[in-house]
Amino acid sequence: GNTFVCKDADSAKSVAFNKDVRIKAVTLEGDVYDPAGTLTGGSRQQSTPILTKLTALNESRITLRDAEKLLAEIVKELASLKQWYQRRVRGATQMMTFKQ
DSSP states (O other): OOEEESHHHHHHHHHHHHHOOOOEEEETTEEOTTTTTTTHHHHHHHOOOOHHHHHHHHHHHHHHHHHHHHHHHHHHHHHHHHHHHHHHHHHHHHHHHHOO
């Protein structure tokens, strides 16, 4: 058909009401600008688009997975340090017993 799809209202108005163009235009939000002078609204309530929410969710999942990996590494290192400490304490206790 003879309709332009425009990214915003200003672009749609420029197309529809320009004396050299005068073609019906519709915005991505659904507002229709007709050179005959009619304007019909189709805009929705402003909310975060679902794809933006899904992207944020996926990024959060990646961040969580990375944090869980780091936590597992820290727990492993802590267990290793605990074993090292316990061996040192046992060794020191044995040396003290041996000296007596």
